[in-house]
Amino acid sequence: xxxxxxxxxxxxxPHLRDIPKxxxxxxxxxxxxRKDVISLGIGEPDFxxxxxxxxxxIASIERGVTRYTSNLGTPELxxxxxxxxxxxxxxxxxxxxxxxxxVGVSEAFDIALRAVLSxxxxxxxxxxxxxxxxxxxxxAHGVPVAVNTFRKDDFRLTVSELEKKVTPRTRVLLLNFPNxxxxxxxxxxxxxxxxxxxxxxxxxxxxxEVYSELTYEGGRHSMAAIPRLRERLIFLNGFSKxxxxxxxxxxxxxxxxxxxxxxxxxxxxxxxxxxxxxQIAGLxxxxxxxxxxxxxxxxxxxxxxxxxxxxxxxGLDCFMPRxxxxxxxxxxxxxxxxxxxxxxxxxxxxVACVPGTAFGACGAGFLRCAYATGMDQLKExxxxxxxxxxxx
Amino acid sequence: MDPLLDLLxxxxxxxxxxxxxxxxxxxEDIRARIAAYEAEGVIRGFQAVLNTDRxxxxxxxxxxxxxxxxxxxxxxDRIANRIGKFPQVESMFLMSGGFxxxxxxxGKSLQEVANFxxxxxxxxxxxxxxxxxxxxxxxxxxxxxxxxxxxxxxxxVCP
Numbered sequence: 001x002x003x004x005x006x007x008x009x010x011x012x013x014p015h016l017r018d019i020p021k022x023x024x025x026x027x028x029x030x031x032x033x034r035k036d037v038i039s040l041g042i043g044e045p046d047f048x049x050x051x052x053x054x055x056x057x058i059a060s061i062e063r064g065v066t067r068y069t070s071n072l073g074t075p076e077l078x079x080x081x082x083x084x085x086x087x088x089x090x091x092x093x094x095x096x097x098x099x100x101x102x103v104g105v106s107e108a109f110d111i112a113l114r115a116v117l118s119x120x121x122x123x124x125x126x127x128x129x130x131x132x133x134x135x136x137x138x139x140a141h142g143v144p145v146a147v148n149t150f151r152k153d154d155f156r157l158t159v160s161e162l163e164k165k166v167t168p169r170t171r172v173l174l175l176n177f178p179n180x181x182x183x184x185x186x187x188x189x190x191x192x193x194x195x196x197x198x199x200x201x202x203x204x205x206x207x208x209e210v211y212s213e214l215t216y217e218g219g220r221h222s223m224a225a226i227p228r229l230r231e232r233l234i235f236l237n238g239f240s241k242x243x244x245x246x247x248x249x250x251x252x253x254x255x256x257x258x259x260x261x262x263x264x265x266x267x268x269x270x271x272x273x274x275x276x277x278x279q280i281a282g283l284x285x286x287x288x289x290x291x292x293x294x295x296x297x298x299x300x301x302x303x304x305x306x307x308x309x310x311x312x313x314x315g316l317d318c319f320m321p322r323x324x325x326x327x328x329x330x331x332x333x334x335x336x337x338x339x340x341x342x343x344x345x346x347x348x349x350x351v352a353c354v355p356g357t358a359f360g361a362c363g364a365g366f367l368r369c370a371y372a373t374g375m376d377q378l379k380e381x382x383x384x385x386x387x388x389x390x391x392x
Numbered sequence: 393m394d395p396l397l398d399l400l401x402x403x404x405x406x407x408x409x410x411x412x413x414x415x416x417x418x419x420e421d422i423r424a425r426i427a428a429y430e431a432e433g434v435i436r437g438f439q440a441v442l443n444t445d446r447x448x449x450x451x452x453x454x455x456x457x458x459x460x461x462x463x464x465x466x467x468x469d470r471i472a473n474r475i476g477k478f479p480q481v482e483s484m485f486l487m488s489g490g491f492x493x494x495x496x497x498x499g500k501s502l503q504e505v506a507n508f509x510x511x512x513x514x515x516x517x518x519x520x521x522x523x524x525x526x527x528x529x530x531x532x533x534x535x536x537x538x539x540x541x542x543x544x545x546x547x548x549v550c551p
Contacts, residue, residue: 042550375403375406
């Protein structure tokens, strides 16, 4: 009998092996270990989690609240989420059957895909976008189909672009507004048009609205607020951005009962439940954290104003994003590619911004600058970028 | 509260140009608003918040609880204004509860503060009693922690 020896790599599933490494990971490797870098590449709030939330979490550990919870999440948290969704998005989700607490929005997105996709199903998603979407769609055996958004539309997603890419195999429309990396938001007409598109083509909508609390102008327009979309909508949100609770790994899904039940099947086997400590922290955030959000949002709002004004002043066209904590200026006027600009800025001025191409091909010519960092750092970064451009 | 006042409370030395960008307005507007607040008596000054424990020689500070006799016309105001004129009185507040005025008093030494209380405050007409508590360590003052927050330990680049 012949023995075939395999290397460890040969055991990796082909569909996983074929997923390219993240462009942002490459940039991270370059930046890591460099000293005195001002990083505008951090997609994480700079605020500490409000003390009352941390204190509640610590006290719960001291009391020994460290066991598994219900797979769906604690009843108190789910009830609080129902109330929050009603107040913030005018929805009526049943806490017993239509809300599932997850390990971050990352898990929520993953189980949503795995619950609805059959091999070969296509998922329309808009670029530039969060780096995890396309890989996770592939890992769920789906086919990611990128739809471009453009500066001329302030990076809002238009139905005309979607119509170019929809096919009979399209199953899901994935949305992320307010958007990472552009900060774009949708207005009411946009959400209605997208809902009509989804219904017309019989699509499920997965709407990742994790930045929804960080909306500065134009009002908040959620896909969850469209009643006719209800039966074909999986709504995702979380605690990381609004309350600066990234490490707590806490998110949630709201969806009609059959979809929630399907996601629960995956969740219960692979996760059991979200962290008990995280859930207690989340409950405290929902019950007593409104003032914290308001304070953080005001601070982000002012930083956004400062960064956009500064970038435009130095000749980098930058639209005013209405949400999230990113700006997406064009660097085309410099004649450099996104990658060249980002690398030279890092090497010559020690400022890290992520090239727009890390978020999709149509990010070429753009840069993502995160303003989730203190004003002192932002001021210094703007001065260095201005100096860099002047001397090009 | 006006966001401009919030920003000035955080950093009163922030240049007008930065404030203007943060508040999406002009430098002229910022200057005009600050001038108006000063004229109205809303902005009473711009001061640094110091961690005096780190200074080689620093003042001794004490919290003094005063019980005073309110006056028929003017209540506590007349005596409060009189006490407030002493340069040793850094802060003064009218309080509810078991005493009337709370003072923060500073001096070069424990003895100096004690002498001020016994020689200047206690004998004042209208002062019924004093209780002195010496401040040993400042943890937080005017919203500012005296010890630095831990450095930013976030990943330098993350999606």
